[in-house]
Amino acid sequence: xxxxxxxxxxxxxxxxxxxxxxxxxxxxxxxxxxxxxxxxxxxxxxxxxxxxxxxxxxxxxxxxxxxxxxxxxxxxxxxxxxxxxxxxxxxxxxxxxxxxxxxxxxxxxxxxxxxxxxxxxxxxxxxxxxxxxxxxxxxxxxxxxxxxxxxxxxxxxxxxxxxxxxxxxxxxxxxxxxxxxxxxxxxxxxxxxxxxxxxxxxxxxxxxxxxxxxxxxxxxxxxxxxxxxxxxxxxxxxxxxxxxxxxxxxxxxxxxxxxxxxxxxxxxxxxxxxxxxxxxxxxxxxxxxxx
Numbered sequence: 471x472x473x474x475x476x477x478x479x480x481x482x483x484x485x486x487x488x489x490x491x492x493x494x495x496x497x498x499x500x501x502x503x504x505x506x507x508x509x510x511x512x513x514x515x516x517x518x519x520x521x522x523x524x525x526x527x528x529x530x531x532x533x534x535x536x537x538x539x540x541x542x543x544x545x546x547x548x549x550x551x552x553x554x555x556x557x558x559x560x561x562x563x564x565x566x567x568x569x570x571x572x573x574x575x576x577x578x579x580x581x582x583x584x585x586x587x588x589x590x591x592x593x594x595x596x597x598x599x600x601x602x603x604x605x606x607x608x609x610x611x612x613x614x615x616x617x618x619x620x621x622x623x624x625x626x627x628x629x630x631x632x633x634x635x636x637x638x639x640x641x642x643x644x645x646x647x648x649x650x651x652x653x654x655x656x657x658x659x660x661x662x663x664x665x666x667x668x669x670x671x672x673x674x675x676x677x678x679x680x681x682x683x684x685x686x687x688x689x690x691x692x693x694x695x696x697x698x699x700x701x702x703x704x705x706x707x708x709x710x711x712x713x714x715x716x717x718x719x720x721x722x723x724x725x726x727x728x729x730x731x732x733x734x735x736x737x738x739x740x741x742x743x744x745x746x747x748x749x750x751x752x753x754x755x756x757x758x759x760x761x
Contacts (some may be wrong), residue, residue: 503661504534504612505654506576507647508569510551510619512537514647524655527664534612535654536576540564543571552620561621569616569627576614577631589633591616591623592646592653596635599653603636607653608660615653617646679732681725683716 507515515537520528527533541549545567552562573589580587587610590596597603607613616623616633627633638649659665686697700712721729 502531502533503608503610503658504536505650505658506536506538506612506614507617507650507654508538508540508572508576508615509617509645509647509650510540511617511645511647512539515651517651519651519654519658523664523666524658527658527661532664533658533661538572538576540568540572543575544568555621559621563621564618564623564627566624566627569623570631573614573616573627573631573633580614581611584632584634586611587613589614589616589631590636591618591628591633592638592649593618593622593635594637594640594642596637599636599638599656601656604653604656605660607657613657615646615650617650619645678717679728679735680717680721681728683713683720 509515516525516528516535519525519535524533528535540551544550550565551568552564555561555563577587577589580589585606588607590613592615628635636653638652643649686701690697690702698712700708703709718729721732
């Protein structure tokens with residue numbers, strides 16, 4: 471007996487909605503991780519998520535993708551989703567009544583525990599997205615993502631619906647859709663059987679809080695550059711040691727913030743930081759002695 475999802479088994483999720491589902495939208499497969507994306511551009515999905523490993527996993531029913539058009543919840547004939555900002559200023563703001571109705575509809579079948587089904591808004595104001603957050607999302611039953619446009623979403627919606635803001639980085643995009651795709655990709659690949667090789671997710675950058683060691687493949691010599699001999703030795707213990715050393719070296723050089731966090735998690739001290747503190751204390755002490 472296989473545990474691979476099979477569409478012929480009839481595992482289709484059924485949930486009530488306030489508005490009819492668009493024709494052509496795929497059925498949800500019950501019991502698998504689901505991403506519901508609230509957007510005014512549902513045609514952008516699945517986009518790159520429909521390709522490669524995530525696309526294959528989507529077709530095989532290992533996860534669900536449900537883009538939801540926010541305009542379907544608008545109440546006027548023009549299907550307006552935005553209005554001018556209170557207090558003046560440029561741009562438009564997404565309306566609270568429309569966005570809240572959309573959220574309420576897609577969240578009615580989700581668990582009340584937001585840990586089991588997070589509701590997030592892609593925003594540069596949010597908590598930075600990282601590997602630990604991706605792991606938490608992958609362990610949930612699913613996730614609902616609100617993609618903003620224009621100048622953003624009315625703050626009252628975020629407060630009343632307990633929406634958690636998540637940021638992809640310190641930059642501004644035209645909307646949250648591309649950020650949502652990146653977040654989904656980082657999360658879906660952690661779902662069992664999506665990558666095929668479970669060790670791949672364990673050995674990559676950030677899985678242990680460090681950057682990944684350099685990778686090489688054939689040919690052995692390319693433009694005068696050779697593959698490090700240790701990787702050709704066949705000595706697995708030495709290879710693992712080399713990769714660990716390279717991972718630590720790269721993290722120290724390129725991401726000192728990650729290195730300090732790694733040391734703190736391990737209960738170790740950063741000798742460079744300790745030296746800097748020592749130097750600062752020495753300078754301060756000399757200044758006091760002069761007085």
